[in-house]
Amino acid sequence: MNNLTEKLDQFNEFFLIAHPLKVNLQEATEADATQSLAQFEQSMPYAFRISSQMSEIESKALRPFRSMGEKFDDLVEYLQLQAKKMDLMMSYILQQQDEAEYRQTATKFGGGGVIIKLKHEVNLGAYATIKLFLENEAAAIYCIAQAVQCEALEDGFNVSYAYTRIREEDQELLVRASLHLQTAQLRKNQTE
Template sequence: MSELTLEQLADAYQDYFSVEHSISLNIRPIPGPLPDEAALLNAIPPPFLLASEANSLNSSALRSLNRLGELAEELANYLQQQARKIDLLLHYVLRQQDNDAHRYTSLSYGGSGCSYLADSPMDTLQVVEIKLFLDNNDGAVFCYGQVLSCQPQQDKWQVTLVFSRIREEDRELIVRASLHQQSRLLKQHAQRRQQQTQG
């Protein structure tokens, strides 16, 4: 994806489902054109690459256990506990990448982009560096985006960003995290409705 028009950005934003949920974001405007793929790969901080690699290793290890039969369940439980320890450590390391000066909280996010409230407006098509810190130790993503829209919202500005330069495995991570969050929200909603009918 090279330099896009506003219309192309709007189309790209519709490509994936989005969930309304608060996660921590770091948004930093950067000057000049959208960096290319090579520049993105060079700019990704090592902890983000480490977290991504650990995530894919966990998934592939658990998939291969399915062929072991009866012992697989116990072994899978053990490996999941070990993975949980590593996740907690990685979560701590990733949080060191969270910069107070650039921190915002998302209104929504998904595979195409995210939205948040800012104190000051941004120009459409402005290129930004984005760090997303997903909930429940789901990982973190570093990518570049562009401002799709910036609308006044009371005394703030609602900024909508499109992920214009992102690794596919990171997009998949965001999609999985947003689907998990949607599933949790639906479950909570169902439980509330059940409690209301019982009460």
């Protein structure tokens, strides 16, 4: 039980944003959750492996041009349009990884875990393979997580999953995505 307490603490260390997110959820084993990072990456579908790499390359490629002043504005705009094209293609490829029979909806997500609304109760400590589809970021995350909390609702359960196997760059992407959404929500609230 101490391990679950630690996982719940890890889950709560990160900011969670209330935002519906399409996810795929499948049962996993303890062996899946305790494999090495190299084994985990090998088991990861290829589209998920390249997704975060493409996102990282894009942000690094545009960084040098931002500080060069107005004379490069047209070039920066062109490169941003090219990046947008790539994002659309990557988004399409990642959507092919969405399996309808495993589809659920996350109600909150962040860098430490995700809360998924389910119709059935989940045993604390149970492991799951989760695919998170971040449409706004044209990215998707593949991870293994552990159920650390199960809250009964009138029409189901909110199950909190703490990540147990996730690549560092994917965790950073989740943190950035949650901050982008929070910024968008703040702007929306200020204009209303």
